[in-house]
Amino acid sequence: MSLLSRRGWKASLVFASIVLAACGGGGTSTAPPLAGCNSGTTQATFWTSHTPPDSDSLKHIVDAFNKQSTTTCVKLVQVPGSETDIAKLTTAVRSGTGPDVYMLDRFTVAERAAAGVLTDLSAYGASSLASNFVSFAWAEANFKGKPYALPFDTDTRALYYRKDLLQAAGVDISALDPAKGPPTIDMIRTMANKVNHKTGGAYDVVGFIPYINQGWHYTWGFAYGGSFFDAASCKVTPNDPKIVQAFKDMFYDWDKALGVDAVQTFLSSYSPPNQPAQQDPFLQGHLGFVVTGDWVLGQIATYKPDLAYGVTYIPVPHAGDAPATWAGGWSMVIPKGAKNDKGGYEFMKYITGAEGQKVYTKETQHTPTIKSLASDSSLFPGQHQFFINQLPAAHSRPPLPVGAFYWDQLSTAQDAAVRNTADPATALKAAADATNAKLSAFCPLT
């Protein structure tokens, strides 16, 4: 005698078919081609956490690829995530529903490769592309001697200044001409203090807040000549005395001079969380100087084309010091378990190749990692050439299997210095201890 009655069987059949229908939605390889794709192509999914205007440009590249590809049809999907947050990707890969291509912050490639999220690209012949890319970007795309990513864009950082605000405050801006070399930090401090303005006891214009936008721990650490990682001992070194000094000058003392609470109120007012790019306080005339990247050139062109601004080197501690900046950027990877990995790789080659990067550079003012584009000056109108010129000497963040953790630890130390809640040496020592405890499990790295 069956356990289930006839009616019960019917109910369970309905349930089973619902479950089967729900499970059946994952396969993408047999889906019909999308609009704009050639017939007979197989679909590949491409995930990015980028938002407009950058994601608009990615869409243009995808469309151009689909038009010319006879084998692959790429579907662009915007997903939640950030530089260090790939929760959506991890869970999707774990459950076998990940994309075929993912856009990953390049400095986390080693970390994600170590965690087993990424496919080794050796089998696709990625190593043969090495010479096409600038060397630091290619190095970041590798882990333990194997390629796990193809480099996409890069960027460098510089000091932007508002000519109108500075001149209105009586500052002689001729000293900021890049031809005169990098300005000193003292020089910028003097200029910035003239721009500070308060209404009703609260700042509505601040000359310079060194740590907002791209004025990160890495930015000032490199500017002071600090080193963040010692390869020989396989240990991070955020408590390098030069980095400690950078934290003291640019975060702790700078904020103390302006007033810690006053600056924080200014930031919460004019640069609140999740602020759209067009409301940026520099664009809106609330900041005299800001350290940020070349992609802001594109945002200025889009949102404030008549802005009176200039660009120069990130200031240095002492007159005569060599200028320093660092380069970041993104890359394309194939997550583990990709269903159309070959199609995905074909697209990756296209988007990271000269054609894809050319479109991205033109539309977003990021910097290409493809060497052949570096000499095409038509791609770098106006101030962009200044950023390109800095690239050969740019630093890059150490590609560590604990890169995201290290970044957060440095940020915690930076935050403590900015708010004057801990002295920089102590905060950076804590960051070193916590990170090295995690890192030791992966050593040696080669």
Add this chain to the structure above:
Amino acid sequence: MNAAPRFHLTKADRRNLRTAAPFILPWVIGFFAFTLYPIVYSLYLSFNRYSGIGDAQPVGLSNYRHLTSDPLFWKSLWNTLYYTGLAVPIGLVVAIVLALAMNQRVREVAIYRAAIYLPSILPLFALTFIFIVLLNPRFGFVNYLLTLAHGPEINWLGDQRWTKMSVVLLAQLGAGGPALIFLASLRAVPSDLYESAALDGAGALRRFRHITLPLITPVILYDLIYGTILGVQIFTPAYIPVGGTSGGAAYTAGPDNSLLFYVFYLYKNAFQYSDMGYASAMAWVLFVISVVLALAIMRWSKYWVYYEAA
């Protein structure tokens, strides 16, 4: 009661069971696959090093040992208990006040009920975005009201002393849910008690203190336990303002990591640092803490909860 043996099923019972089984089967399968299995698996993972992909490597108790020396673990625990300690009592009072308001015998009560309940059905995500604008220190509505009352200008989300209070305020927008349960319990209070108290000369406050409050204590207990369990799991209102911005804020969970709540730190370990084992250990510690808190409240409740039937 019938005197049949405890597990004896009549023919009709068996037939009913056979019919019912397939209907409850989806839930049973769901419970085993999506609740019980992950719980057991996370206990296993808490004794392993596991990135989320590939093989787990057994590490014994090392994840649990590491918790004790991790300053961010302690910070997140402190933040969470601090938040829960503030949010639960404040939420309780707000919910009771709202329920009393919804219980007024006025003609437009249906409109008030809808207005009070509306924020509870809006997505927390959208509410948080609106809240960020309302809490802007210079241009926000909340500080505008404060300045009208000659109060201080508070940097709600940018000052570590106020961030948790901001999240407590945000949580009150969801008070409509518990208020509805309180409303039901208020309606269940027999009106003859109020009538006789009024005849004896008891004012509104007295009636609330000596009739309403004792009779709704079982619901207060429920709300305390439920609120505490939800409170220690607070995540979204902290994640949205500070989760992934690269503008003004550093990658800390709010100023001085003051919004690094327990589950937020757990999430960071699991999905940003690829350390599922450590995150699982954190989850089990949180489970134990929740159970201890719930048991403590249950025990305490013996002194103040009034069960009419008893």
